[in-house]
Amino acid sequence: MDKLRIVDLFCGSGGFTLGFLNEKYNVELAADIDPYCEKVYQKNLPKIKFVLSDLSKLNKNIFEGLKPDIVVGGPPCQGFSTIGARISSVEKKRKKKDIRNNLVFSFIEHVNYLNPKIFLMENVSGILTRENGNIFSELKKKIKNYGYRFEVFNLDAVNYGVPQYRKRVFIIGTKFDKYEISKPNITHGDSLFLEKENTVNSVIKDLAKIKIDVTMNHVPLKHKPKNLKRYSLIPEGGRLPENKLSKELFRKNFGNTFKRLHRNKPSLTMVPGHNAFPIHPWLDRSLTVREAARIQTYPDNFIFIGPRHEQCIQVGNSVPVKLAQSWAKHLKKIILKKIIKKNEKAA
Known part of the structure; x- marks a missing residue:
């Protein structure tokens, strides 16, 4: 079969991208607002299309022709700022209080537009409790409204071959019916x-x-x-x-x-x-x-x-490459199983 395709949003320096490349995925596009990250991609991953863009806004033009199997990303868990724009103090207060301005919602809006089979979002554990849990509650509603079933896993990178204690939340969603959503198997559990x-x-x-x-x-x-x-x-x-x-x-x-x-x-x-x-x-x-x-x-x-x-x-700020690769390997198995079952039914 053809290589599975991903889009990496809020890609930073490319931890997710590199982990998925190691598992032979086709990275169709990576996007971030940071010009230094763009230079990192140009230096290390020049064949990958990088878009320097403010992802707080949905720019459909940058996604033209893309049909990713998976969308990944690590949006910051904070209200986004208007880069270079002059806004009033009243507008600043409104933006600060409106939890929908958080970039995790922007990520889900992009997921909805790209309509992948699976999405995977990485974030700090505070996303579950920030603003008295209101951010996560609103996020769950939006994910469900867009037709995705999802699970939340709190993983420690040290359990996946990374020499570092690093706990992060991963939200994985899918439109596959009747599939148990799971996390990668732990490979480094013994002290x-x-x-x-x-x-x-x-x-x-x-x-x-x-x-x-x-x-x-x-x-x-x-x-x-x-x-x-x-x-x-x-x-x-x-x-x-x-x-x-x-x-x-x-x-x-x-x-x-x-x-x-x-x-x-x-x-x-x-x-x-x-x-x-x-x-x-x-x-x-x-x-x-x-x-x-x-x-x-x-x-x-x-x-x-x-x-x-x-x-x-x-x-x-990066997702550790080995942890990203563990996810890439795991998600490939999920999609391949689904394709095999679909082919068996067709036969």
């Missing part, structure tokens, strides 16, 4: 196995010997002397002992950037905060973009573009 095969050390150890490599996004941050002193106090696998800090080193609100990873365990969740990732297991510095990308299971030949903080956002 002992996780320690041996799915650790920070297993993916970044060799990079500690390379001080700088601009070509592969391996450039350590130049930390201030005060922060270097703080980092030296953080035990492996622990956080900064704030109650033991001198007056010189103390401050309020130490976040994830003052937590040190453990070499023999999976990583903390990669989040693109303040141009810095968590602290290296044994070096007194934060992770480089390449080290974080490896933890997100990107290959080394995949290059991130733009200022360092933009590269951090590209990596930290």
